[in-house]
Structures are given as structure tokens and as C-alpha cells.
Amino acid sequence: MDKKDINSTLAERDSKYLWHPYTQHKTAAAPVAITKGSGALVWDEHGKQYIDAIASWWVNPFGHSNTYIADAVYKQLTTLEHVLFGGFTHEPAILLAERLMELLPANQQKLFFSDNGSTAVEVAIKVALQYYYNKGEKRTKIIAFENAFHGDTFAAMAASGISFFTEAFKGSLIEVVRIPVPVEGREQDCINTLKKLAQTGEYAAFIFEPLVQGAAGMVMYSPEPLDKLIQICRENRIFIIADEVMTGFGKTGKNFACNYLTEQPDMMCLSKALTGGTIPMAITTFTQQLFDGFYDDDINKALFHGHTFTANPTGCAAALASVELLQQSQMQENIFRINKSHLDFKDKLDGHPRVATTRVLGVIFALEIKTESSEGYYGGLRNRLYNFFIESGIILRPVGNIIYILPPYVITEEQLEKVYKTIKQALAEVY
Secondary structure (H helix, E strand, O other), X not given: OOHHHHOOOHHXXXXXXXXXXXXXXXXXXXXXXXXXXXXXXXXEOOOOEEEEOOHHHXXXXXXXXXXXXXXXXXXXXXXXXXXXXXXXXXXXXXXXXXXXXXXXXXXXXXXXXXXXXXXXXXXXXXXHHHHHHHOOOOOOEEEEEOOOOOOXXXXXXXXXXXXXXXXXXXXXXXXXXXXXXXXXXXXXXXXXXXXXXXXXXXXXXXXXXXXXXXXXXXXXXXXXXXXXXXXXXXXXXXXXXXXXXXXXXXXXXXXXXXHHOOOOOOEEXXXXXXXXXXXXXXXXXXXXXXXXXXXXXXXXXXXXXXXXXXXXXXXXXHHHHHHHHHHOHHHHHHHHHHHHHHHHHHHHHOOOOOEEEEEEEOOEEEEEEOOOOOOXXXXXXXXXXXXXHHHOOEEOOOEOOEEEEOOOOOXXXXXXXXXXXXXXXXXXXOO
């Protein structure tokens, strides 16, 4: 480190070498340098306190610096920090698989580890395409919802429908056809569109974010039309991929959003809250049918996909601790409490002159601000709102004109009330 850097702030030193996600560095403000966290709170390098009202991109449901998870990680680090998963196995991965099987839909029988939500989706799409390749059947396309977001690797990008994320890569992606999201009033349009596509025999998979489209602005739809869509896919031998990266592990009020469904997917993608925000890890789960499509004397029919840190024992230990925390009665009571508080806040906003709509599912709250013109994803209103919240000591990341809350389950009522109060102030002061 240069001597001159010693007296520089962390934010200043950051600017020298670091490239941040989803950031136009020429116009963006300097990042806030966080030095510690506890529960729903984090502190910056100047000692300012913030309420993390989005659980740091939805990964910290049990709060920052959770000692229960930290103790599990420490114990594992002093036993076995990592071993390759190609040709080897270890108890933490086996225990985690056994524990997750108790929570997952009964048709999920096999787990494949990767590194993050995007790679979990990547694995699912590759499996769907290769399954049919292994069978000698040509199905090279997939179906996804409009305005979906499934990640930033190539197959995940292809499945995503937010164009400015993927515009630069047109022509380099697998073919994806989009159908309307079955929000209220568009259910039949969505069902009819899928029926026409399904009958062509060209599609290997249908991927969706169950019940809530996160990056689209917490767009919500009901389970009933999704059940019908799954039925159509099953009748036409199209595999169903549920991207539960955001919704998994209690966010919707149930362990998984798919728990609201009668029909179940063939694959599920899990990450984010899997390790309680401690260590990057992801899992894609599969039915026995999909696994059997690769089980063959021919080595070329194997799934040739892997990651250096596949099933990292330390990550597995963190995930086991996280699953144990999720199942604690106190944590389930917290989820119920937050949901009730969100519903009360929703009632208070009904009829507000600047609020177009509000929606709540589990610990997720979203409101749409009335605007005279279309607001871009990172438009002016969004940036003014974001800055207002940061100045007020609240971490919220609006999506265009949509403000959402997705807090850690350990957030207190006092902290929630401060978030609600700040949002009301923003509605009055930010234009």
C-alpha cells in the first residue's frame, strides 16, 4: 500500500482498483464502505448506522454476523475447509442433502452444487437441453416469462427478459421465447400462449420465478395459473425449472414459493439465503427422471459441468446452520410478524395520492409510485429515492418507480417502523 493511501478513506482506496456490479462508474456516487454488521444493521467507515432493509440483495435472512452460522463455519474450517468433489465426498454435503430433502417437494431426488444463483440456473438449462440430446431428440429452445431475471451467465442471461442487461449479447444466446406473466387479468393470455408453443415439440424447458419476479420490481402473481402452466408443460414433455434463488428459504412465508403449488417443478434453483449470506453457494435439484437421463455406460452422456468449489464443506456447514435457523419456531414467528407489519403498512398506504399499487407476500413488500412518464430501471426518480434512503440510514434499492422491502427475519419492529416512516417521507419529499 502506498503511504498516501494510509490516510485515505476506504471509498477512496476502492476507486483505485475495484469494479462494482451494475455500476456506471463515470456517473455513480462513491460506494458506501461498510466495516461491520450485526442483525439488521450495518455501519460504515464513518460510524454511520444503516438498516439493511433488503438483507443485502436478499441473502441475509438471519442477520449480519450471525454467531450460530459463524460457529458452524469455524468448526468446519478447523476440520476440513475444502476438498474437491470430483471423485470425493464429505459429510457436510451429505448432511445438507439429507436435510434439504426433508424440506423440498417430494419429487426432488438429486442435488447438484455450484457457486451462485446464475450458475444454478445455468446447470438447470444445460441439463434440460442435454437430456433431450442424450435421447437423440432435438429440443433446443426454452420458454420464459417477460421481464424475467435469472442471472448474468450466458444461459441465465438468455432466459432473462430485462433487455438492457442482455442487449450487448444478442445473437450469442440460446433461443428463448417469452410468454406474458400471469398477473391478474392476463392469466388466460399467458396460458393460451404457452399452449401454442408447447404443441410444437421444440422446447426443452420452461423457467420461471415462482409467484414473485424479483428484479422486475417484485411483480406478483397467484399459484393457480402457474399450476396450469406446469400441467401444460408436463403434458408436452417440457421440463419445468423453478428459479427459487430469491424466493427460497422463507421469503414468501413458506420454505419455498413452490410450496404454494399443487403441481411441482422438475428442477429447482437455490442460492442467496442458502448459506445465510455467509459463503457463495448454490444448488440445483432434480427429479430422478432427469438424473436417469444421464445415467449410462456412455461417458459422453455424463453431465460435464463443475466448479472448483463445488460442495465446499465450509459452505455446506454454513447452509446446514442456516436451514436449522430457518426451522426454529422463533424464526418462523418472525416471518409471520414481518408479514403482519407489512400488511398493516399496506393498509395505511391505501388511497395515498402518490401510490399506484401495493403488494405483499411473506416478508416481501412492494409499492409502485405514480409517475407521469415511464421511469427507467436506473432512472432519475430511482436514483433520488436511493440517495434519500441512504442519507436517512436505510438500505433500499428501488427498481425504477417501485420501492420494495425484503428485510432480514431478525429485524425489530422498531427498525421496521423506521423503514416505513422513511418510505412515507420519501413519498412526500422525493419527486
